[in-house]
Amino acid sequence: MFNFDHPKLAALAETEGYSDIVDFMEDCALDSLVPAICMAPGCDYTAELEPDQRTGFCELCGRPSMKSGLVIAGLI
Ligand SMILES: [Zn+2]
Structure with a gap:
C-alpha cells in the first residue's frame, strides 16, 4: 500500500527541494x-x-x- 502521507517522506521531499511527493517519487x-x-x-x-x-x-x-524514500512510500 502506498503511503505518500508519511511525515518523514514529506520532510525528505522538502529537503530534496520538492513540494510535491509524487514528483519526488517519479524522479528518484x-x-x-x-x-x-x-x-x-x-x-x-x-x-x-x-x-x-x-x-x-x-x-x-x-x-x-x-530508510529510503521508496521504502517509506511503500513502492518497494
Ligand atoms: Zn538518525
Missing part, C-alpha cells in the same frame, strides 16, 4: 541511489542510499534507522 524511482531519511524520532538526517534500504546506519544518531 529509477535511480541507483535515492534519498533516504532517518526514521528515529527527532532525527531527520538524510543521505543517498540504495532504493531498498530499510536499516541503513544513521551517521547522526548512530541507529540503523535510515
Whole structure:
C-alpha cells in the first residue's frame, strides 16, 4: 500500500527541494541511489542510499534507522 502521507517522506521531499511527493517519487524511482531519511524520532538526517534500504546506519544518531524514500512510500 502506498503511503505518500508519511511525515518523514514529506520532510525528505522538502529537503530534496520538492513540494510535491509524487514528483519526488517519479524522479528518484529509477535511480541507483535515492534519498533516504532517518526514521528515529527527532532525527531527520538524510543521505543517498540504495532504493531498498530499510536499516541503513544513521551517521547522526548512530541507529540503523535510515530508510529510503521508496521504502517509506511503500513502492518497494
Ligand atoms: Zn538518525
